[in-house]
Amino acid sequence: MEWLKKISQAIVYIERNLTDDISYDEAAKIACCSTYYFQRMFSYIAGIPLSEYIRRRRMTSAAFDLQTSDIKVMDIGLKYGYKSPTAFNRAFQSVHGVSPTVARVQGTLLNSYPPISFSILVTGGENMSYRIETKEAIRIVGAKISLQEDMEQNQKIVPIFWDRMLGSTLFSDICELTNKDSCNILGVTAYTNPQNIYYYIAASTDKPVPNGMVEFDIPAATWVIFECNGHFKESVQTIFKRFLTEWLPFSGYEYAQLPDIEVYPVNTNDSKGGHAEVWIAIKKERSEE
Numbered sequence: 001m002e003w004l005k006k007i008s009q010a011i012v013y014i015e016r017n018l019t020d021d022i023s024y025d026e027a028a029k030i031a032c033c034s035t036y037y038f039q040r041m042f043s044y045i046a047g048i049p050l051s052e053y054i055r056r057r058r059m060t061s062a063a064f065d066l067q068t069s070d071i072k073v074m075d076i077g078l079k080y081g082y083k084s085p086t087a088f089n090r091a092f093q094s095v096h097g098v099s100p101t102v103a104r105v106q107g108t109l110l111n112s113y114p115p116i117s118f119s120i121l122v123t124g125g126e127n128m129s130y131r132i133e134t135k136e137a138i139r140i141v142g143a144k145i146s147l148q149e150d151m152e153q154n155q156k157i158v159p160i161f162w163d164r165m166l167g168s169t170l171f172s173d174i175c176e177l178t179n180k181d182s183c184n185i186l187g188v189t190a191y192t193n194p195q196n197i198y199y200y201i202a203a204s205t206d207k208p209v210p211n212g213m214v215e216f217d218i219p220a221a222t223w224v225i226f227e228c229n230g231h232f233k234e235s236v237q238t239i240f241k242r243f244l245t246e247w248l249p250f251s252g253y254e255y256a257q258l259p260d261i262e263v264y265p266v267n268t269n270d271s272k273g274g275h276a277e278v279w280i281a282i283k284k285e286r287s288e289e
Helices: 002-016 026-032 033-044 052-066 071-079 083-097 151-166 167-177 232-251
Strands: 128-135 138-146 184-193 195-202 214-218 221-230 253-255 259-264 272-284
Touching: 002 026, 002 033, 002 052, 002 232, 002 253, 026 033, 033 151, 033 214, 033 232, 052 071, 052 083, 052 151, 052 184, 071 083, 138 151, 138 167, 138 184, 151 167, 167 184, 167 195, 184 214, 195 214, 221 232, 232 253, 232 272
Parallel strands: none
Antiparallel strands: 128 221, 138 195, 138 214, 184 195, 184 259, 221 272, 253 272, 259 272
16 A cells, blocks of 8 residues: 555655645655656546646635735735636636625635645445556557647547547558457556657567557566446446556555557457457556565
């Protein structure tokens, strides 16, 4: 459960700096992972992007300031990092539904978002079937699209990429590349550094790379493999959240921060739902000195 402690410490850092600059890099450093993986894990666990969480917390504190002090609205905006009244007004209304000026009127209905606290909860004991397999390096060939460190944007980019690919001849060509022992199409999220984050729609294959495609090597690793059924996007996101909050803390493993793999059958008749697998690379948890 060490990683939960680390991510909780990152939240403490954020809380202490609501009126200062908040460095995603510093928060990720405290959580002992890359900035990209920190944002990704936070989004899955909290159910909202990190940027939205910070906005909600700042606007919650700003609302308290508006109702308990005579500080000018403009100065409160500056306190929470908004250099223009327009930007502060927009952020405040996005959280509370009213302007900062109206918020000062007694009786105005406002929203309060308390700090997030990460802990293990007993949720009813719903089973989570999995298997653990160690595999050699996997070579994939297919198409890729650039992702961003902003998870909010990536959640828009990936579905659009899938829709575009499913309606193209390129997708059929990728399907033809699949090895006979693995008739699956893979969705692979791979992070190397902030300038190199890609999502691949590809096949595991030993065949040559056709024109217009790219190849990528996934390192040898130990994988925890979960099966999911239903709406692909919702199922995959649910599995990642349950992996982080229910499986990982008690497993004796750490998240290896390698490419994450979604496995879809080639012959699926429904691009939006069906049977799929999620592969997440893990490694033995290091004991604390």
